[in-house]
Amino acid sequence: MANYTNMELLKFLLFEVHPMNSLFNYERFAHLNEEQAWMMIESAKLLADQEMAPFFREMDETPVKYDGKGNVQTHPALKKIISAAAEQGWIGGSALFEHGGMQLPEMIFGTAHHLFQAANNSIQGYLGLSTGAAGLITSFGSIDQLEKFVPKIYSGEWQGTMALTEPQAGSSLTDITTSARLINNNEYSIRGQKIFISGGQHEACSNFIHLTLARIEGAPAGIKGISLFIIPKFRPAADGSLEYNDVYCAGDFQKMGQRGYATTHLSFGDNNNCIGYLVGEPNKGLSYMFQMMNGARISVGLCAASVAMAAFQCSLQYCKERPQGRLPSEKDPTKPPVNIIQHADIQRMLLTQKAIAEGSIALGIECNKLYDLSHACNKEERANYLLLLEILTPIIKAYPSEQGSRSAALAIQTLGGYGFTTDFPVQQHYRDLKIMSLYEGTTGIQAIDLLGRKVLMENGKALQLLADEINKTISAANSYNELKSEAEILNNELSRIAWILKHYTPYALEGNMEKYLADATVFLEMMSYTVIGWQWLKMALKASEKLKMTGMAPNQKSFYEGKIHTCQFFFKYEMPHASACATTLLTDSTLTSVSNFELFD
């Protein structure tokens, strides 16, 4: 079987760069240690190898299919796979013991999901959505709701989903119109349409628990009037049996990628017999949903990174094995061709992929660690961890999902014409990956979140905390000659962000948000280079530390040297584009707020 990730990298990130053992000091994770953690990850790898990777191509070639009568046909193996994953704890494992979980940190849970994403990203979504939906019920629902719905989700029998998007509203949740009329207690009669519901009603699960945003009749307009409901496909009746809850699957979108993953259109209450159970208080639905959404954003970012990683692994293997051409100085055509990994342009394409994929995975694990710390620590520490996580969330969502596509394109490119054929998986990685920049808030929305909310909040405290962390890495890197130049560049980039914000913040202060946010995406791109550069410097720093040790095996030495090498590559080839973004941001002309739309024709 082809490699789809690098276990040495994961070990390096989990135990050396972002050492997990600091988690075990907290009560929440005190039942674990490094050996157990790695064993769990290895068992997830086995599951991915045996049950997920083998169906990657097949699920693309025989995609999910709607039968015209409310049913979505998924791959025949899916039921068994979900059940096997559930059994190992990969749906409910991160929940607390008291909620039926294994109290696993995201550092373990998310890394297992990285393996699933890299092996077969169509499957991982089914699991991840269930985790998120159950987590939402657990956090904000009643004990009764938890007991009724969560165990069956964790066992993989039922599928959890998140139902936000409506045809007329798209990203603008303000405008959702799915309605909820009070029947009694916390039961509401629901009517409305939801589209793009991933993991919607399919044949691999027996029931579906849709965590749905709707508007209670008479609620305030806009996002202040949105409530969260549990809407099962089959609702539990008083006698414990299940009855159909008038949630009809009206279609499944055919897509260019993730073709094994159901993307459904759901119709609630066509026969006025759809009951939704209010979660928490009325009109607080969006803030509840954001718990799930923030987790989902990190997960989508990591998924993009994972798919890019899988493409990179395929590309790397091909380049090592494929003989073609000779080096420029070799003029003798009777000499045998070299393997293409010897060509400089191939090395450039491999290192670009490595820089993007591994840099993104490193950031994803950093985010997961912050998530774990914020959940495990005491109240005083919590605020800072959360602020750091909040400012990094739009970056871990957007960078891998944008640059990952470029990375997968390079994987295709290294395979030449073969990369475009279905004989190799890289074209599927390229197709699958494209959705990541749309899921859970498009890149433009992440950019507005970063510049419009995260940078401004608490007078810039999140950014300050991040700068402090980055400065720590810079200081430490300065003790290594081989990293001095990168440390200096990163320091300059940090100052550049401050400089750009000095230029832009006055617009925000005077309330000119149109001007302040017009180039938010360019700002996001610029800042992403700095953050990924920071991750690379962190990795190179740890590698430099390790390389001082003696008696290392040659391949281990190469592993660490490869980290320093790729760090240098990132700073030489990728980082300069941050300065290009800054040039754009400092050019004052306003070209993207025109009202004469004929200019675009």
Added chain:
Amino acid sequence: MANYTNMELLKFLLFEVHPMNSLFNYERFAHLNEEQAWMMIESAKLLADQEMAPFFREMDETPVKYDGKGNVQTHPALKKIISAAAEQGWIGGSALFEHGGMQLPEMIFGTAHHLFQAANNSIQGYLGLSTGAAGLITSFGSIDQLEKFVPKIYSGEWQGTMALTEPQAGSSLTDITTSARLINNNEYSIRGQKIFISGGQHEACSNFIHLTLARIEGAPAGIKGISLFIIPKFRPAADGSLEYNDVYCAGDFQKMGQRGYATTHLSFGDNNNCIGYLVGEPNKGLSYMFQMMNGARISVGLCAASVAMAAFQCSLQYCKERPQGRLPSEKDPTKPPVNIIQHADIQRMLLTQKAIAEGSIALGIECNKLYDLSHACNKEERANYLLLLEILTPIIKAYPSEQGSRSAALAIQTLGGYGFTTDFPVQQHYRDLKIMSLYEGTTGIQAIDLLGRKVLMENGKALQLLADEINKTISAANSYNELKSEAEILNNELSRIAWILKHYTPYALEGNMEKYLADATVFLEMMSYTVIGWQWLKMALKASEKLKMTGMAPNQKSFYEGKIHTCQFFFKYEMPHASACATTLLTDSTLTSVSNFELFD
């Protein structure tokens, strides 16, 4: 039907920016005038509207299929379409009258093909390959060969192809092994395998004329021993009948895009009964083939631009019609949503697409004009036109095929989740487009061609000629206040190219080609920004001239203002990345010529 290009743009480029009328002074094109030219382009548009665009999605959804017995099934409409296109002259129309053509300039012929590419890029390939193959026979074959093969290709009954790639050789033509053994006169017995043969043996044509590279027994090793052969599927017998020539189609590659376009595996001489007819002299095959290849490179670049244009048109229409969200300053959720074209980030994405697609089409038409001039002019003028064309060829090939993918990705992004579904064509544009960076020499090969050959040839004369042309545009733009800043930037970029070459050329002079070429792709990217920026300044300059006229209709005024606006956008948002490329090129560390491949693991 959805728009897939902009006819006003084509008129602007053909008659104002790169005025075609200068061609009509030459004898070769003296039979034409502007009105006729435009009528022909309009008739091509009608053909594309009626016969090509309607099958764009269908040919993707029911792709070309191999029957396991040597036959490739294409879309049932293809035969009729090829025949209709042939009848209008869109296969043979650019040939001389004496060779059965209409002596059309590429400015007309290539623009018609742009329409076909934008409407349905799976169809255009069949036509374009026939044109190229027939052109090759006409240029280098005998009268007898011309008479035997060309008319049937021009009529669309027979399909021409180019057969270069072999499984073991890929891009490295040095290593092709298809063999040719002399039988008599110019007839050779052929044996070998060719893969990725576009338009290979399918059911829409009755015969196939494969322009094939092979090695005559005893020929020198390497590219000096490659000859060009005409190898028909059915060879003309002495009595005028056709007999099977032992060219077996062994398979059709399944691909992620261009699924309506056959990509075959051909096996020559399995039964020792395959005859190839030598074209021209032995061992000169590669230089002959380069005539076809250079044309094909321009055509592929224009095709990438055309597909990006089609995606942009879809994106633009959607953004104008789709209501969603409100501007940042609008806090009242009861106000109706705006059409998304009002959002700054959407405008950024539209202008990026417009800058890439239109800038590339402008360059494609510039190249076609240079091609026409070089064929129509006298000997003294010819050398300069050819040098200019040669230096621009890798750029028109590489820039649209790389940036076009980014452009189509933005088209998807503007449609949100819908863009990822097969309900809209943009995902198909995105998939189709990816092959363009691989056809006719990958981007890496274009880069080596640019820096390793074109920049160096005749002591840098081609580059000097290009700089002269760019300087003319800069000088003229300096008379317009609204373009002064862009003119200055372009001037700086030109100096930057000279500066980079000053840094790099010594490596070439001392024969260190590994070092000289290691970052050729980064150089290509950098120089592409300058060349496309030049095209934008040329367009803006013409628009500024026109806007001095009075009494213009408002929409025409907007059209010209849109050109200036997009030019400014290109210089603000895209051009700064040229400077990032320069930073990379001037960072001296050599990171992409390592011999320890474990560094990539």
